[in-house]
Amino acid sequence: MASSSSADGAALSIWCPVIEKLAKNIYPLWKAQVMSALRGAQVAHYLNPDALVPAKEIPMLADKPTHLVPNPDYEAWVAKDQQILNYLLSSISREILVQVGTCSTASEVWKVIQDMSASQSRRRVINTRMALAIAQKGSSTIAEFFSHMKSLANDMATAGKKLRTRRSPPTSSSTSTWTSTPSSPPWQRV
Numbered sequence: 563m564a565s566s567s568s569a570d571g572a573a574l575s576i577w578c579p580v581i582e583k584l585a586k587n588i589y590p591l592w593k594a595q596v597m598s599a600l601r602g603a604q605v606a607h608y609l610n611p612d613a614l615v616p617a618k619e620i621p622m623l624a625d626k627p628t629h630l631v632p633n634p635d636y637e638a639w640v641a642k643d644q645q646i647l648n649y650l651l652s653s654i655s656r657e658i659l660v661q662v663g664t665c666s667t668a669s670e671v672w673k674v675i676q677d678m679s680a681s682q683s684r685r686r687v688i689n690t691r692m693a694l695a696i697a698q699k700g701s702s703t704i705a706e707f708f709s710h711m712k713s714l715a716n717d718m719a720t721a722g723k724k725l726r727t728r729r730s731p732p733t734s735s736s737t738s739t740w741t742s743t744p745s746s747p748p749w750q751r752v
Contacts, residue, residue: 578598578602580599583654584675585654585655585657589675592654596649596653599649608642608643609668610669611669615639616633616636616639619631619633619636647667647671650662650668650672654675686717694711697711
């Protein structure tokens with residue numbers, strides 16, 4: 563079993579290069595690239611901080627549990643983790659690297675990056691909602707205004723928040739009358 567684990571640790575150098583390095587506002591794109599490579603290499607579980615790490619040392623003999631020797635499974639785990647750590651570090655921009663440079667495991671880097679992204683996403687959602695609330699067509703063309711609104715909606719989706727459409731009844735200045743019948747939707751033109 564130990565030789566199998568050691569072989570697995572050495573065979574992990576099959577990485578796909580990340581095209582877009584992690585920088586502000588592109589976390590979802592970066593995460594999609596990184597996760598596909600890690601899942602393909604069957605090592606995505608190394609990013610989980612709750613994953614079990616093999617013991618650093620194990621008893622040499624069952625009848626002498628106090629005589630410990632290095633655990634080859636732990637050594638293989640460290641080798642894989644360091645390769646994943648190197649992959650993550652090489653896929654991020656300098657501005658993010660400064661934030662994670664002191665992390666010693668892949669799961670530590672992953673947690674810091676996720677925390678940073680969550681903070682940026684909350685700010686982004688607030689800013690985008692404000693931009694949506696005050697958006698006006700002004701002198702822009704319909705196509706330009708629609709493009710701007712679509713961009714704001716995409717920003718919300720990127721941050722993990724979908725915009726809900728809300729149907730409201732017409733205002734009292736409407737020229738049509740509105741009625742509700744049991745077999746029709748609540749607001750239907752007559």
